[in-house]
Amino acid sequence: MEDERPIVVMLGPPGAGKGTQAELLSKKLGLDHVATGDLLREELAQNTPLGQLAKSYMERGELVPDDVVAQMVAGRLSGDRGAVLDGFPRNLNQAHILDRLLSERGLKVTLAVEFVIAEEVLVRRLSARYLCSECQASYNMVTNPPKAQGICDRCGGSLYQRVDDQPDTVRKRLQVYREQTEPVVAYYRERGLLRTVDADRPIEAVSETLSAIVADPA
Ligand code: AMP
Numbered sequence: 053m054e055d056e057r058p059i060v061v062m063l064g065p066p067g068a069g070k071g072t073q074a075e076l077l078s079k080k081l082g083l084d085h086v087a088t089g090d091l092l093r094e095e096l097a098q099n100t101p102l103g104q105l106a107k108s109y110m111e112r113g114e115l116v117p118d119d120v121v122a123q124m125v126a127g128r129l130s131g132d133r134g135a136v137l138d139g140f141p142r143n144l145n146q147a148h149i150l151d152r153l154l155s156e157r158g159l160k161v162t163l164a165v166e167f168v169i170a171e172e173v174l175v176r177r178l179s180a181r182y183l184c185s186e187c188q189a190s191y192n193m194v195t196n197p198p199k200a201q202g203i204c205d206r207c208g209g210s211l212y213q214r215v216d217d218q219p220d221t222v223r224k225r226l227q228v229y230r231e232q233t234e235p236v237v238a239y240y241r242e243r244g245l246l247r248t249v250d251a252d253r254p255i256e257a258v259s260e261t262l263s264a265i266v267a268d269p270a
Contacts, residue, residue, distance in 0.1 A: 057134035058083065059159055060266065061141070061150075063237050064167025065229045066222065067174040067181070068251045069258060071190055073167075074138035076259050077266065084135035086128045088121055088142075090188045097185075113216050113224035115142055115232065122149045131157035143232040147239050163269045164240035165262065167251035171226055178222050182211040196255065 060077065062070040071087060078085035092110060095103030102124070106116045115121075125140055141147040154160050180193045182202075186209025191198050198205050216225065240246040247265045251258055 057131075057159055058162045058266065059134055059154060060136045061161055061164040061240065062136065062138045062167070063164055063233065063240070064251060065169065065171070065174055065233075066225045067178040068167035068169050069255070070138050070167055072255055073258055073262055074136045076255075077262055078136040080263065081134070081136075081266070083133055084128065084130055085138065086125060086135050086140065087138040087188075088125065088140040089138075091124050091128070092116060092121075093188065111215055111221070113221040113228060115228060118143070118145050118149065121146065122153070125150070126153055129153060129157060129159075131159060134159075134162075141236050142228075144235050144239060147236050161240070161243075161245055163247065163266065164237075164245045165265065166237050166246060166248045167258075168248050169251040173252055174226065175219060175222055178217040179219065181217055182213055184209040185212050186210075 058081070060083070062074050064070050071090070074085055074087060077083070092103070092106045096107055096110070097103070102120060105120060109116045121140060121142075125137075129135060137150070141150050150161070177192060180195075182191045182193060182198075183189070184191075184204035184207060187204060187207045189204050189206050191204075191211060198211065202211050203209075204211060215221070237246065247269065249258060249261050249265070
C-alpha cells in the first residue's frame with residue numbers, strides 16, 4: 053500500500069503559481085501541503101531563531117542553508133498520507149536529502165511537475181502579488197484580486213507585498229532558480245518522473261491539467 057501515497061514535487065520559477073496550485077491539489081486529494089517559503093515566512097513573522105537566521109537570505113533572494121530547510125521539511129512529512137511539496141527541493145543536495153527523508157518513511161517521489169512560463173510574465177506577476185499576513189493566501193491585483201481592497205477573502209487578514217517581490221530581488225531569485233533549481237528538473241527528468249505544464253494560463257485551466265496529470269502520470 054506504501055506506493056499509493058503520492059509525493060508530488062512542484063518545480064518552477066518564483067511566480068509560476070506553484071503555491072496556488074499546490075494548495076488546490078493538496079485539498080482536492082487530501083494530501084499534506086509542505087511549502088518551505090510559507091514555513092520560513094511564519095518563522096520570520098514569529099521572530100524565532102530560525103526566522104532570524106533565514107531573514108537575510110530571503111531578503112537577498114538567496115537560498116536558506118540546506119540543513120535548516122531539511123529539518124523543517126522533516127518535521128512536516130507525516131508519512132501517514134502523501135504530500136505536495138512546494139518550494140522544496142531547490143537544489144540537487146536537497147533532492148538527495150528528500151530521497152533519504154522519504155525512504156525513511158517508506159515513501160518516494162511519485163511525480164515532479166515543472167511549471168513552464170516566460171520570465172517577463174513572472175516579473176509582472178510578482179509585482180502585482182499580495183499575500184495575506186494571517187493565512188498566506190495569495191492574490192494578484194490584476195488577475196485575481198480580493199473582493200475588498202487590502203483584505204483577505206478567506207480570513208479577513210490584511211494583505212501585504214513581499215519584500216523579495218521587488219524587481220531586483222526577483223531577478224536574483226530567477227538567477228538562483230536557473231543555476232540551482234533547474235538541475236533538479238533534470239534530476240527528475242532522468243528518472244522518468246517529470247511532467248511539464250504551461251503555467252501561463254488561468255488558475256482553473258492549470259489546475260485541470262495538473263489533476264489530469266496526477267490521475268494519469270504515465
Ligand atoms: P518561496 O516562497 O518559495 O518563493 O520562497 C521564498 C524564499 O524562502 C526563497 O527565496 C528562499 O530564500 C527561501 N526558501 C524557500 N524554500 C527554500 C528551500 N527549499 N531552500 C532554501 N531556501 C528556501
